[in-house]
Amino acid sequence: MGKDLKGKDLGKGFRQRPDGRYEARAKINGVNICLYDLNLPKLKRNFEEEKAKVIRHETGNRSKMLLEEWFDEWFEVYKQPNLKSETAIKVYRRKIANTYIRILGKKKIEDISQVNVQEATNELLEDNYSNRAIKEALSVFKSCMDAAVLNKMILFNPCKDILIKKAMIAPKERRVLDHWEQDLFLEVAKSGFYHEVFAIMLLSGMRIGEVAGLQWEDVDFEHKCIHIKRGMQTAYIDGQKIERLHPPKTINSYRNIPFFGNTEELFRKWREKQVEYRDVSKDKWRANPEFGNLVFTTTLGSPLTRYNIVHEINRIERNMKIIEMTHAIDEHRAPRTIEHIHPHAFRHTFATRCFELGLDPLFVQRIMGHADYSTTTVYTHLLKDSTDNEVKKMSDISL
Numbered sequence: 048m049g050k051d052l053k054g055k056d057l058g059k060g061f062r063q064r065p066d067g068r069y070e071a072r073a074k075i076n077g078v079n080i081c082l083y084d085l086n087l088p089k090l091k092r093n094f095e096e097e098k099a100k101v102i103r104h105e106t107g108n109r110s111k112m113l114l115e116e117w118f119d120e121w122f123e124v125y126k127q128p129n130l131k132s133e134t135a136i137k138v139y140r141r142k143i144a145n146t147y148i149r150i151l152g153k154k155k156i157e158d159i160s161q162v163n164v165q166e167a168t169n170e171l172l173e174d175n176y177s178n179r180a181i182k183e184a185l186s187v188f189k190s191c192m193d194a195a196v197l198n199k200m201i202l203f204n205p206c207k208d209i210l211i212k213k214a215m216i217a218p219k220e221r222r223v224l225d226h227w228e229q230d231l232f233l234e235v236a237k238s239g240f241y242h243e244v245f246a247i248m249l250l251s252g253m254r255i256g257e258v259a260g261l262q263w264e265d266v267d268f269e270h271k272c273i274h275i276k277r278g279m280q281t282a283y284i285d286g287q288k289i290e291r292l293h294p295p296k297t298i299n300s301y302r303n304i305p306f307f308g309n310t311e312e313l314f315r316k317w318r319e320k321q322v323e324y325r326d327v328s329k330d331k332w333r334a335n336p337e338f339g340n341l342v343f344t345t346t347l348g349s350p351l352t353r354y355n356i357v358h359e360i361n362r363i364e365r366n367m368k369i370i371e372m373t374h375a376i377d378e379h380r381a382p383r384t385i386e387h388i389h390p391h392a393f394r395h396t397f398a399t400r401c402f403e404l405g406l407d408p409l410f411v412q413r414i415m416g417h418a419d420y421s422t423t424t425v426y427t428h429l430l431k432d433s434t435d436n437e438v439k440k441m442s443d444i445s446l
Contacts, residue, residue, distance in 0.1 A: 049061045049062030049063075049070075050062060050063070051063040051069075052065070052067075057069070057087070060072055060073045060094070061087075061090075061091075061094075064083075067085060068083045068084065068085055069083065069084055069085065069086075069087045069090050070082070070083050071083075071090055071091070071093075071094040073094070073098060075098055078111070078112070080094070080097050080098060082094055082097065111155055111157065112155065112156055112200070113152065113153060113154065113155060113156070114148065114151050114152050114153075114154055114155075114156050114159060115148055115152035115153065117156050117191070117195060117200070118143070118148055118152070118191055121191045121194050121195075122140060122191075125190075125194055126139065126190075132291070134289045134291055137289075139187070142180070142183050142184045142187055143184045143187045143188055143191075146167075146171055146176065146180070146181070146184040146188075147164070147167055147184055147185070147188045150167040150170060150171075151163060151164070151167055156192075156195055156200060156201055157200070157201055159192075159201075159205050160205055161205045161206075161207070161208070161209070163205065164185075164188070164205050164206050164209055165209055165210065168181060168185065168209055168210070168211060171184075172211070178211060181211050182211060185206060185209060185211070188206050189204060189206035189207070192204045192205060192206050221392075221395045222386065222387075222388065222389060222391075222392040222395060223392065223395045223396050223399045224388070224392060224393075224396045227383070228367070228385065229249065229396065231367050231370065231371070232245070232363060232367060232388070233245065233246055233249075235363045235366045235367055235370065236359075236363055238366075239359055239362065239363065240320075240345075240346055240359075241355075241356070241359050243313045243314075243316055243317040243320070244258065244317070244343055244351070244356075245393065246309075246313050247310060247313050247314065247317075248390075248393040248394070248397070249393050249396060249397055249400075250306075250307045250308050250309075250310045250313070250397070251273060251304050251307070251310065251397065252304070252393075252394050252397035252398055252401075252414065252415050253273070253275070253304070253394070254278065254391075254394060254416075255353050255356060255390045255391070256278035256279050256280060257275050257277075257278050257295075257300075258343055258351065259278070259279035259281070259341075259343060259350055259351045259352065259353075260277045260278040260279035260292050260293075260338075260341075261273070261275075261341070261342040261343060262277075262338075262339045262340050262341055262342060263318075263340045263341075263342055264339075264340065265342070266314055266342060267303075268311065268314075271305060271306040271311065272303045272304060272305050272306060273303065273304040273306070273310075274303055275295065275300060275301060275302050275303070275304065275416065276294070276295070276301065277292050277293065277294055277295065278292070278293055278294075278295060278300075279291070279292055279293075279338070279350055279351075279352075280292075280293050281350070281352045281353060281354075290335075290338075290350055290352075292338060292339075295416070297416075297418050299416050299417060299418045300416040301416075302413060302414060302416050303414075304414050305414070314342075317342070317343075318342075321342075321344060324346050324347075324348075325348060328346075328347055328348065331347055332347060332348040333345075333347045333348045333349045334348040334349075335349075335350070338350055353390060356390050357389070357390065360388050360389070360390065363388075364385065364387070364388050367385050368382075368385050371383055371385060394415075397415075398411060398415055398423070401414075408423055411423050
């Protein structure tokens, strides 16, 4: 707190200058307020009026605000009231805080041009942010700047017509397990707890979040199908583990996946195993009633997370390499390369198997939950045997 010349407290933002005048200073919403007067009560009245003007957006200086300041205000006034939980608030803020606000936050909003936004987008691409992450962040940024236009802080929205030039970057090769890899993986997986989980993933093409959010009422033994109605989101925010069920992000993600192969048998074996572990664990069973009757859990009943799956995949992958090396020595051949396996590889493998077996692409699109047909048909390019056969048909042609 400021003081007068006799050392008396005047309150926050006030002080008395050596010439006897009282001074009031504050910064509200990026606007600096600085007033002087010999009459302290009058200064306080004028000070409150000026602060009120800023809050009512009557100063006309709000274009001088830094982007990070305006984003905080916009988020609190426009967006936060419509978000349902503290977790949703943190996740939404993080989409832009780690991207455009990080890069452009210290610039005045009036100085941010479309070129600046495009350069920031290019920088995010170079930093290996996914196309989806950039699109989501840009959408939030655009809404923020739309509000700035409506409040007459800037004349136009610099986020319009921004190009996300992902097409200029070579797409990452989709990881698909070869048949021998798939067989070896499942064989090694039998030594662990999650063998049935991996087998069901390979027979259904479910996303890891859909696997984690599946409840037993979604497993329809009568009609022989899996009903996809939700997913499980797991994240670490401020060092705290956050888990929540959420509806599918698109209408296409709501779908029914038929029981392929021995899916029903695998579900029944898994349920027996789960009940067995639950009965043994007794009071240590950590099932959260908030998540319903989850199908896939850990050995202690906690929700299955990506971390659990990745940890087990890494163990299996290490053992696969040892086994393949041993077989190669015994068979007097070079060992086959086993590239890194990630959870989404099971989904890619399922889609590829569908095309290997000649399933209709529209049917595959439906059970995969793809919004775009082109997303589904890209898997036809991964069929090496089919490609080789087509190439052989051209072997007699010469020019």
